[in-house]
Amino acid sequence: MSGVTGMTGMSGTSGVDGPSGVDGPIEHGRAYWVLADCWNIVRRGLTHYQRQPINIAWQLGFPILSVLLYGYVFGSAMKVPGGGDYRDFLMPGMFVMTMAFGFINTATIVVYDSTKGVIDRFRSMPMSPSAIVAGRGVTDLVVACAELTILMLTALAMGWRPDGVLGFLGAFGLLLWLRFALIWLGVWLGLLVPNPEAAGGLFAVAFPLTMISSIFVAPQLMPDWLGFVAAWNPISSTAAATRELFGTPVGGGDTWIEQHALLMAGVWPLILTLVFVPPAVRRFQKLSR
């Protein structure tokens, strides 16, 4: 094809000749571009928050409101088995809940991008396809760090005091580990549900699943069968483990799962990752079918 006059007049870069004689892409190794593409997708995700900071507030509104309701409205009626202040018990639960709900954000953005054609645009470009998903994941983890920071400052303002830097970092890491595992659930659901409205409906499913856990109430205070389900809820392990690491009341519990919270806070997200990565990848590949 010829006849395209140099619209840019740029030359002398390391670029190969473009398809039409105008300069084309810079030459680098494949690995370089996977990382660079991924970073550019992350930049896009973060720019969204920069342009619409209110979105962070929406995402944090529910956990903060929950803490205010449970901490102050129900707080005096709440007991923590094994003793301790209920609000101190509650704060790590709030952190876990925010991480758990995170998959809805992932799913919402993915369904939006796929139904709007943004993902198709990316796929029609010479960029690395895996960067589309990897960039989403990294963005979500960066945003999760920001969310946790805001929530922890809120908790500090409400009198919550973690003890020990190592324990604090460990707990922070476990929270991000849970969030990481749920990214894949989010990507899978985002590619599965037909439209953004349906993704909004995921909240209705996520809410009870989060409530039947040790986030607000210790499982041993629930009816036996419900307590059993709550204790085995993966997010309960993360909640118990972070309580332990933060040095806040754990809420007792003498079942095996509750006794091995630290271990299971590492294992559960691994299982979730192994379960949800294959269908997420398959769904993504199915876009080409």
Place this chain on the structure above:
Amino acid sequence: MSGNGYAVRAEGLEKRYGEKRALDGFDLAVREGTVHGLLGPNGAGKTTAVRILATLVRLDGGSARVAGLDVASRPREVRARIGLTGQYAAVDEVLTGRQNLEMFGRLFHLGGRRARRRATELLEQFDLTEAADKGVGEYSGGMRRRLDLAASMILTPAVLFLDEPTTGLDPRGRGEVWQSVRALVARGTTVLLTTQYLEEADKLASHITVIDQGRAIADDTPDGLKNTVGGDRIEVVVAERADIARAVKVVARVSDGEPESDETESRVHAPVTDRVAALTEVARTLQDEGVRVEDIGLRRPSLDDVFLRLTGHRTVGATDTVGATGAADVAGAVDQEGAAREKGAAA
């Protein structure tokens, strides 16, 4: 380009979705430097064809080369040489126009500095400089499609796929997009344009492939297609139904074919070659014979007529029966698009 003068060459393309054959031996040859229209009703397979050629979807059979490269075996290289704009290749609605073009520039591997410079150039070229730093969510439909076009032009692709670029636009937005497309073609880009608007194909394309049920059923210039229907016709509408027989006789004298009449509309029409002479002759004779005429004129066949002649069904009817192909998905996506747009800010 190594495409033997063809920017796009597809032979026997096949694509099945379950039992449905979205493409069923589809052939296409697009000459370099031309605008080629791919015309067909919803569900005819247009979008599937474009998605295959743009490497978004794998083909089940046949072969396709774009810019001289096989789409199945060298998709990455094809992607560096194509642009895609249309219903399904969107821009980011939260970012500004400039942020969009810079992001796509970096993802086209231009590097930050050149991506910024290219964005500025394209904003200017597509007349978006003033709105450059506004969120795309605030853009009009026409502006959004122009930004879409600009994003597709970042690497100045050899082949640009425009998938129904004006669907859902008002006449003004449509005009804006047409103008941009003409400017691109003047710079040498080959364009494959899918459309269900016959007028659009007629206005922009120098060559048209008509697609129906996954197959190319005609391939010609717009004029050539119209000629297959039989060229110009003279048309007379008489005031009194009783006069139809007399009108047929008069029209037959100037026509080189058999006049046809339509009782319900009191209409008589017949093919003519010597247009103006025939018209004058018929008008005068009818007046002399005292036949009251409501309307008389010459009509060039529209592409609608072409479509009807080729397929035996009307395009409008076909549009209503979505689902002849994988377009069931596609139609769903369009519905969602509107809904998604409303929710845009929340996402």
